[in-house]
Amino acid sequence: MDFFQIGAHALAYLGDSVLEVLIRERLILSGAQKSAKLNSEALKYVTAVNQARAFANIEGVLNEDEAQIFRRGKNSSHLNIPKSASALEYKTATGFEAVFGYLHLSGKNERISELFNLAYPELNLN
Secondary structure, X not given: OOHHHOOHHHHHHHHHHHHHHHHHHHHHHOOOOOHHHHHHXXXXXXXXXXXXXXXXXXXXXXXXXXXXXXXXXXXXXXXXXXXXXXXXXXXXXXXXXXXXXXXXXXOOHHHHHHHHHHHOXXXXXX
16 A cells, blocks of 8 residues: 555544554553553643654654655644644644654554654653
């Protein structure tokens, strides 16, 4: 399947879930156990503002395909920008999520781990 034919919003939708699972997994493995604590900790990573910051950590290491997917996600039209983020932060976060959605569909799990570790170094378990 040509994953470049899948809409940017669909890739971002999936990527949001991929990132959510990875963040929750890392928080649990780091010792957090109570759901209230897990939820408050997860919120530090899943907001558009924080995803835009995380993207800054990986921007320079994206390959050509990943950069193309990011641009498609970032440049897709948005009408539901939250009040907590600027339009640029929200669009950057959407592009960031699209990259992870694309990688997941492509079965590139090692690359997902590599980029996630760079994006969120504070969640590395190594």
